Each structure stands twice: as C-alpha cells, then as structure tokens.
Amino acid sequence: MGRLPCCDKANVKKGPWTPEEDAKLLAFTSTHGTGSWTTVPQRAGLKRCGKSCRLRYTNYLRPNLKHENFTQEEEELIVTLHAMLGSRWSLIANQLPGRTDNDVKNYWNTKLSKKLRQSGIDPITHRPIADLMNSIGALAIRPPPPPNATSCLPAPALPLLHDAPYHAAPGMRQQQQVVVARIDADARASPDHGQQLKWSDFLANDDAAAAEAQQVLAGQYHHHGAVAATGGGGAQAAGSSSTGGGGGRACGGGVGGGDDGAAAFIDAILECDKETGVDQLIAELLAEPSYYAGSSSSSEMGWGC
DNA sequence: AAGGCGGTCAACCGCCGGGAT
DNA sequence: CATCCCGGCGGTTGACCGCCT
Numbered sequence: 001m002g003r004l005p006c007c008d009k010a011n012v013k014k015g016p017w018t019p020e021e022d023a024k025l026l027a028f029t030s031t032h033g034t035g036s037w038t039t040v041p042q043r044a045g046l047k048r049c050g051k052s053c054r055l056r057y058t059n060y061l062r063p064n065l066k067h068e069n070f071t072q073e074e075e076e077l078i079v080t081l082h083a084m085l086g087s088r089w090s091l092i093a094n095q096l097p098g099r100t101d102n103d104v105k106n107y108w109n110t111k112l113s114k115k116l117r118q119s120g121i122d123p124i125t126h127r128p129i130a131d132l133m134n135s136i137g138a139l140a141i142r143p144p145p146p147p148n149a150t151s152c153l154p155a156p157a158l159p160l161l162h163d164a165p166y167h168a169a170p171g172m173r174q175q176q177q178v179v180v181a182r183i184d185a186d187a188r189a190s191p192d193h194g195q196q197l198k199w200s201d202f203l204a205n206d207d208a209a210a211a212e213a214q215q216v217l218a219g220q221y222h223h224h225g226a227v228a229a230t231g232g233g234g235a236q237a238a239g240s241s242s243t244g245g246g247g248g249r250a251c252g253g254g255v256g257g258g259d260d261g262a263a264a265f266i267d268a269i270l271e272c273d274k275e276t277g278v279d280q281l282i283a284e285l286l287a288e289p290s291y292y293a294g295s296s297s298s299s300e301m302g303w304g305c
Numbered sequence: 306a307a308g309g310c311g312g313t314c315a316a317c318c319g320c321c322g323g324g325a326t
Numbered sequence: 327c328a329t330c331c332c333g334g335c336g337g338t339t340g341a342c343c344g345c346c347t
Contacts, residue, residue, distance in 0.1 A: 015341090017315085038333090049317090050332090051333085054333075054334085056316080059315075090334075101334095102314085106315085110314080111312095
C-alpha cells in the first residue's frame, strides 16, 4: 500500500502558476504567514496542492530571493560544498543567501557540472577524470570470453566482488554508480579473503562532512580562483589520491580519510592488489589482446563496441 | 519559414524523517 | 512502541525558448 495522496488530485490545478494565483498566495502569506501548508490552498482560495503552494512560495515568491545570475563567488562555493556534501542542495543553498535548493540544483545540473567536466574534473567525485579512468582501467578486468563469443563483450558481464552494501551518506549516493569490478582470483589470492573491503569503511559520516563544511564557511578553505582550479581544490578538499594510502582494513593498512571515501576505497583496493600480487595478474590479463575489442578508447576499456 | 535540437528552469513526484498522538 | 501526518528533500519531467540547419 502506498501513501495516500497529499491532496485530492481531481480538484487540484497543476502546471505553471498564473499571476493571479501568485497574488493570492502572496497576499495570504503576507497576512497569515506560512503556517500549515496543507490548509493554505483552501484558506487562500487556491485550487492547488499544499505542497505546490509551499514550493511556489519558497522557490519564487519568498522575500529576499535573488533572481539574478550566480556570481563567480557563489559558483566556487557551490563547487566546494558539493565536493564535500554531495547533492544535498538544501544544505548548500543555506550557505547562499537568497538562493533556493532548486536554484542551486538546476544551476549545478545545467551549468556547473558541465563546466567541471570540460575542465577535466569529474563532477561526481571531484577528481580529475584522467585519474578515474586510470583507476577504472586498472580495476575493470573482464573474464575470458566464451569460445564462441564475438570480440565484443557486454559490460554487465563484469563480476562485482566489491559491490557490497554500504551505508552511503545521502550526498554520496551518486557514487554508488561507481562500478568497482574485480576478478574472482582476487578473493582467492588474498590471505584475508574472508574479509572484504566495504564502501562504508571509506565514507565520511554526515557530521564529519558538515563539520568540514563549517570550516570552509569559517574561511579556513583557501579556494583557488577559477572553477577549474576550484574543482582541483575540491579534489584537494577531498584528499589527494594518495591520502587513501595505507589501504583498507582487509590488507592491513589504515582506513582511508573519510572525506574522500570513493578515492580512498579505490586506492585501498589497488593497494590490496599490490600486496596480494593480484596486480601482476591484472597486468597480465590487460596485456592479453583477446580481452579487448577493436581499438577505440571505449573498446580498449572493454566497455562494448 | 519550419522543423529539429539542446539548454534552462519551474514544477511535480515519491521518499524520508520527525513530531504528534 | 506503532501509526499517522506533515514538511522537507532530491530526482526527474516537461514546457518553453533560442539557436541552428
């Protein structure tokens, strides 16, 4: 059983707000305040869902909202905070007076993420894309093709040994999309194969992220000018690729810094491979031409035709 | 001129957490 | 403790607009 709808959808208007509706809502909120949104539509004489009223008010009608373009300083702050908090837009928006979470989210999705990508920074991890490709290239090992297979293997055939459940902080959810692929030999070759690396060992908890954000806002963060540089700064804020060093618990190293969970996790796996000699096996497998299809870059990565 | 296409952004949807009962 | 209700949040959608061919 799903939840009951928040309002009677049959009698509720949807779509863009008219100036008349805006005026009614504004008049009501200015005299009565916002109070209980579920009763606002009825009391304000609007055929709208309460949630719709709240959204319209907070994103558009609320006093002191900025409607002009984002400034360079705001851009840099968004990038920095996103590097630490992930897509927790309301938290980010709280640090930008006059901006709403919807504003920040839209601006990120349409402009900033693209800008970062063009600067060679992965907008999800805030690490240089080249680094990520190297990591993935070292990890994405594919099983030998079946005898009758064509030279093109589908990516989903990858075994996922470390795709274990973890308690991703909300801001880290997108990092679930990072596929960490390993070969079975890894687990067998490891003397500690009973233990597995887990994302959770490498993820910052919310408090830590929030604390760091506060440090940034307190002026302890020295940003690096342009967004491209700030992206690097984001990577810096999240720890360099070597900060995860020492590897994960399974291989006896220390746990990577919590503020760069994904990077530390990947680095720990690489470190573990080194200790167990699996990296040699991986290198041999990578050197085997039959694992690759064609010569395009995506094919070289073994991701299809 | 018209259709295709991509970018932008307001709005919706569904889930979640917290407070009230 | 369990359930309900509400507000808040993040992801997604779709309308609109301008540019290009």
